[in-house]
Amino acid sequence: MQIKNIFYIKNTKKFLEDKSLIKKYQKEIKNGAVIIIKNLFDKKKINILKKYLIEIGKNSLPEYQPVKVGAPNHHRIVNNDPRSFVKGTFHQFSFYRWNQDLIDVFEIFEKGFWIKNILSNRKKNDFLQIKPNYNDEFVARVSIQFYPSGKGYLNEHSDPVGEHQISAPLVVMSEKGPKKDFLTGGSYFYSKDKKKLFIEEIAQVGDLVIYDSSLPHGVEIVDKKKIKNNWLDFKGRWTAVLATNKIQGSENVRDAIDLQNSK
Numbered sequence: 001m002q003i004k005n006i007f008y009i010k011n012t013k014k015f016l017e018d019k020s021l022i023k024k025y026q027k028e029i030k031n032g033a034v035i036i037i038k039n040l041f042d043k044k045k046i047n048i049l050k051k052y053l054i055e056i057g058k059n060s061l062p063e064y065q066p067v068k069v070g071a072p073n074h075h076r077i078v079n080n081d082p083r084s085f086v087k088g089t090f091h092q093f094s095f096y097r098w099n100q101d102l103i104d105v106f107e108i109f110e111k112g113f114w115i116k117n118i119l120s121n122r123k124k125n126d127f128l129q130i131k132p133n134y135n136d137e138f139v140a141r142v143s144i145q146f147y148p149s150g151k152g153y154l155n156e157h158s159d160p161v162g163e164h165q166i167s168a169p170l171v172v173m174s175e176k177g178p179k180k181d182f183l184t185g186g187s188y189f190y191s192k193d194k195k196k197l198f199i200e201e202i203a204q205v206g207d208l209v210i211y212d213s214s215l216p217h218g219v220e221i222v223d224k225k226k227i228k229n230n231w232l233d234f235k236g237r238w239t240a241v242l243a244t245n246k247i248q249g250s251e252n253v254r255d256a257i258d259l260q261n262s263k
């Protein structure tokens with residue numbers, strides 16, 4: 001299935017208070033529409049966050065940490081790792097609700113989780129409260145991804161959707177175009193005419209992009225001609241996924257599926 005329609009929402013408050021509008025957009029998402037919530041996040045805060053993450057990325061060792069209650073914030077690199085469910089190359093920074101951090105990452109993005117939860121027929125604050133006896137099978141995670149120019153990509157895949165989430169929405173954090181953060185590639189899904197529809201060509205920094213994440217999508221290699229670029233340059237494309245992940249070991253929801261299967 002391809003993306004059939006794109007809706008731009010400018011008045012978030014009105015949207016959240018109108019149950020019939022929410023029903024309408026739930027239907028549209030399930031029918032393959034993309035919903036773009038304009039200017040939901042503060043661009044200045046996004047820029048401060050990127051600078052902060054570059055410092056962390058350059059000055060501390062990447063490490064893997066499983067998704068579980070109480071997990072630490074951390075960053076890791078994925079470099080064509082054969083163990084990945086979906087093959088890719090990127091630098092990933094993960095933040096959980098129970099950890100405090102210098103930038104208050106959840107404060108920046110929590111509006112996006114509210115909208116996602118409401119569209120998923122959940123309570124606004126589901127997975128976001130810190131309870132001493134938290135035993136949900138799902139946890140909210142801000143997963144910020146950096147795709148370096150010349151190497152960053154993610155194979156086409158389908159993500160799990162279900163009662164925990166209607167979508168794993170994306171936050172646009174970089175600009176695409178001449179003299180911008182990157183020039184070619186990036187996140188895409190398919191439009192009606194079966195052509196790749198690139199997210200940064202229909203949405204801008206600070207926007208939230210909501211779509212049915214079980215539809216085929218991926219990240220085409222960013223700036224494929226810039227092969228001399230390296231990880232430490234931090235030139236390329238940033239994005240954030242507002243994820244609701246199952247904790248490791250839970251079998252309630254399937255894993256993501258790589259549709260290119262080029263392992």
Ligand SMILES: [Fe+2]
Binds near residue numbers: 157158159213217
């Ligand atoms: Fe995905």
